[in-house]
Amino acid sequence: MHSGGAEAPARGRPDATAPGEGAHEHVPLLGVRALETGYGQVQVLWGVDLEVRSGEAVALIGANGAGKTTLLRAIAGQLPAWTGLVELEGQDLGPVPAHLRVGHGVVMVPEGRQLFAGLTVRENLLMGAFARSDKAEIDRDLERVETLFPVLSERRGQLAGHMSGGEQQMCAIGRALMSRPRVLLIDELSLGLAPVVVDRLIEAIAEIRRDGVTLLIVEQDVTNALTMAERGYVVESGQITLAGSREALLADPRVQESFIGI
Amino acid sequence: MSPQVLVNGLLLGGIYAAVGVGFSLTWGVLNIINIAHGAMVMLGAYITFLLFTYAGIDPFISIPASMFVLFLLGYVLQRFLINRVIPHGVFMTLVLTFGLSLFLIDLALLAFTSDYRSVTPSYAGSGLSFAGVIVPYQRLGACVVAILIVAGLNFYLGRSKLGRAIRATALNRQAAQLVGVDIAQIYAVTFGIGAALAGAAGSLLAVTITITPFMGQVFIGKAFVIATLGGLGTVQGALIGGLVLGMAESLGAALIGPSYQQAIGFGILVLVLVLRPEGIMGKQFFAEVK
Ligand SMILES: Nc1ncnc2c1ncn2[C@@H]1O[C@H](COP(=O)(O)OP(=O)(O)OP(=O)(O)O)[C@@H](O)[C@H]1O
Ligand SMILES: [Mg+2]
Numbered sequence: 160m161h162s163g164g165a166e167a168p169a170r171g172r173p174d175a176t177a178p179g180e181g182a183h184e185h186v187p188l189l190g191v192r193a194l195e196t197g198y199g200q201v202q203v204l205w206g207v208d209l210e211v212r213s214g215e216a217v218a219l220i221g222a223n224g225a226g227k228t229t230l231l232r233a234i235a236g237q238l239p240a241w242t243g244l245v246e247l248e249g250q251d252l253g254p255v256p257a258h259l260r261v262g263h264g265v266v267m268v269p270e271g272r273q274l275f276a277g278l279t280v281r282e283n284l285l286m287g288a289f290a291r292s293d294k295a296e297i298d299r300d301l302e303r304v305e306t307l308f309p310v311l312s313e314r315r316g317q318l319a320g321h322m323s324g325g326e327q328q329m330c331a332i333g334r335a336l337m338s339r340p341r342v343l344l345i346d347e348l349s350l351g352l353a354p355v356v357v358d359r360l361i362e363a364i365a366e367i368r369r370d371g372v373t374l375l376i377v378e379q380d381v382t383n384a385l386t387m388a389e390r391g392y393v394v395e396s397g398q399i400t401l402a403g404s405r406e407a408l409l410a411d412p413r414v415q416e417s418f419i420g421i
Numbered sequence: 422m423s424p425q426v427l428v429n430g431l432l433l434g435g436i437y438a439a440v441g442v443g444f445s446l447t448w449g450v451l452n453i454i455n456i457a458h459g460a461m462v463m464l465g466a467y468i469t470f471l472l473f474t475y476a477g478i479d480p481f482i483s484i485p486a487s488m489f490v491l492f493l494l495g496y497v498l499q500r501f502l503i504n505r506v507i508p509h510g511v512f513m514t515l516v517l518t519f520g521l522s523l524f525l526i527d528l529a530l531l532a533f534t535s536d537y538r539s540v541t542p543s544y545a546g547s548g549l550s551f552a553g554v555i556v557p558y559q560r561l562g563a564c565v566v567a568i569l570i571v572a573g574l575n576f577y578l579g580r581s582k583l584g585r586a587i588r589a590t591a592l593n594r595q596a597a598q599l600v601g602v603d604i605a606q607i608y609a610v611t612f613g614i615g616a617a618l619a620g621a622a623g624s625l626l627a628v629t630i631t632i633t634p635f636m637g638q639v640f641i642g643k644a645f646v647i648a649t650l651g652g653l654g655t656v657q658g659a660l661i662g663g664l665v666l667g668m669a670e671s672l673g674a675a676l677i678g679p680s681y682q683q684a685i686g687f688g689i690l691v692l693v694l695v696l697r698p699e700g701i702m703g704k705q706f707f708a709e710v711k
Contacts, residue, residue: 258598258602269599273596289586
């Protein structure tokens with residue numbers, strides 16, 4: 160489904176899509192610097208460095224328990240950084256609490272979708288626009304999301320908790336798009352979904368990208384991950400152990416051995 | 422059986438709905454069992470008493486005032502006190518609201534003494550009468566206003582952006598935060614609304630029962646029954662729960678004897694918990710054990 164790139168409004172804020180001035184060109188949209196964090200006394204991330212430039216799609220790959228979700232949660236502000244920084248265009252997000260990061264354009268599709276199960280599909284999408292008050296633009300985005308995922312329009316009055324896993328993932332992505340992300344963090348795009356649904360989601364991600372949204376995607380299936388992203392990081396035991404382009408990662412024996420499993 | 426018994430049950434049930442709805446909201450959305458709800462009802466009644474006695478304001482006109490004062494009290498208590506113990510679980514908040522309850526009652530004792538007070542507007546004692554059934558104006562007014570308040574709340578929660586955010590927060594706190602909801606703020610507002618509803622119920626009770634610092638205590642048990650009966654956190658549930666309890670108490674008093682009133686309420690509670698633990702109107706996904 161391709162609505163034609165010309166019509167598609169840049170979904171990110173205008174200032175995000177046009178890194179005009181020279182000084183800004185070297186500042187990534189999202190920067191993670193020597194980040195350490197964890198839960199209670201237990202440290203999970205040990206000095207993570209990562210960059211996502213405006214317009215990129217970047218994959219985060221790693222075994223179960225490596226710390227991928229923890230990293231995304233720290234970027235979204237749900238976990239405080241113990242040391243190190245999360246930066247948006249060079250600005251430290253440390254003092255910005257989770258609920259205000261949405262307004263800065265940092266939006267997450269959480270692991271397990273986390274929809275509002277007892278609200279309707281339409282109400283879930285509208286909750287995505289909670290931090291906004293531009294009524295006309297919200298209506299336009301709603302239309303855009305429902306064009307991207309027609310099932311969300313057909314099922315608008317249904318409780319989100321009564322939808323299939325694939326439909327729920329579409330609703331979760333739609334809800335996140337309603338927040339107008341500049342950088343969209345997606346945790347486990349395809350987990351537990353049928354291949355045909357996954358293909359549909361991968362297509363949708365490509366379209367979201369064309370709308371100007373920058374992406375950081377956690378994905379179990381490395382082949383899928385590197386179909387969507389042109390670059391990736393490998394996380395092991397809370398550290399980045401490998402980083403590189405799609406081609407470099409796919410050719411790397413460690414990636415082949417650990418994740419593509421031959 | 423006399424139709425008067427049914428009418429009494431209905432009138433009582435309307436007020437019970439108003440008493441229970443705020444308690445149910447706070448419990449269902451915030452997972453806080455607000456033991457101070459009864460004391461808040463009592464404060465609402467004293468506000469109406471003061472405004473009536475010293476300013477001649479009609480008790481029904483004073484409802485917005487007690488709702489406003491109680492909203493502020495609830496908001497501040499939640500924001501600066503209860504929010505701090507929420508991470509420690511439902512038992513700690515229970516203990517805290519129990520302490521608050523004692524505190525508010527003692528405060529009322531100091532301010533108003535334990536003397537019995539009442540609010541007697543000019544129309545007190547008169548009422549409608551048809552086919553041998555008497556409907557006192559105050560009780561009728563209280564019941565109608567109670568139902569209007571409950572319906573208004575239902576409409577507000579269902580249609581407004583804030584209402585949607587409150588329901589979303591009840592369903593999934595983490596996700597609400599991720600879309601930009603300030604959870605602490607929603608908690609404070611919701612607790613404030615619950616307290617405002619207690620205040621309204623207190624104002625309505627002021628015209629129908631005697632006002633003392635302890636008047637709210639009996640309603641904590643009833644609020645438990647109403648909220649559980651109807652289904653936690655749902656407004657329609659509180660309405661149904663209130664009406665069922667009012668009717669059951671009225672019928673029970675007539676058929677078995679007035680001294681069994683409390684036993685009947687809790688008997689119903691036990692039955693519901695065994696037969697339909699999600700309540701009569703319990704909605705799927707809401708107030709599930711978290
Ligand atoms: N809420 C929590 N409290 C304590 N420890 C946690 C919590 N969540 C995760 N952990 C621990 O942190 C480590 C990293 O977990 P994380 O969820 O970030 O991994 P992941 O890479 O997302 O794994 P998966 O692929 O299974 O989703 C694990 O050892 C996990 O046990
Ligand atoms: Mg994970």
